[in-house]
Amino acid sequence: MWEYFRRPQPYRWPILAASALPIILILLWANSEERLVEPDRPKVTYISTLAPDRSDEEILASNLANQQRQDERRTQIEAAEQRKRELYRALGAASGMDVETMERQAAAERAREKAKAEAFRKNVLNNRVVPGAADAALRGSD
Numbered sequence: 001m002w003e004y005f006r007r008p009q010p011y012r013w014p015i016l017a018a019s020a021l022p023i024i025l026i027l028l029w030a031n032s033e034e035r036l037v038e039p040d041r042p043k044v045t046y047i048s049t050l051a052p053d054r055s056d057e058e059i060l061a062s063n064l065a066n067q068q069r070q071d072e073r074r075t076q077i078e079a080a081e082q083r084k085r086e087l088y089r090a091l092g093a094a095s096g097m098d099v100e101t102m103e104r105q106a107a108a109e110r111a112r113e114k115a116k117a118e119a120f121r122k123n124v125l126n127n128r129v130v131p132g133a134a135d136a137a138l139r140g141s142d
Contacts (some may be wrong), residue, residue, distance in 0.1 A: 054062075086108075092099045 085103075089103065092102060101138050
């Protein structure tokens with residue numbers, strides 16, 4: 001195929017120019033279009049599930065109810081994890097494994113993870129929120 005294109009043809013260059021001309025004209029026309037339109041203002045949608053005229057007492061009551069639900073969920077999750085640990089402990093004992101050593105290692109790992117999460121929380125509070133906020137959160141005052 002290249003051999004056909006490389007062969008000297010009498011109208012090769014005029015045909016190439018005529019073929020490229022419409023594309024060049026369309027690109028020039030599209031590039032010359034200029035519209036400076038101010039973008040539409042964004043529509044802000046506020047959370048509409050909460051009443052805007054709630055009192056501080058209602059907000060505090062809803063926060064406390066939500067915290068109570070979270071505590072209940074956390075308690076259920078911890079109970080399920082404890083039950084799972086008991087099942088694995090029974091399985092390990094039935095398999096002849098040293099369950100006490102494994103429990104100590106798992107407890108140490110959980111303590112490390114908890115300490116790491118607490119250090120991260122303190123770091124975020126101190127560096128990203130308000131300097132000294134972690135200490136105030138531990139004291140219970142600001």
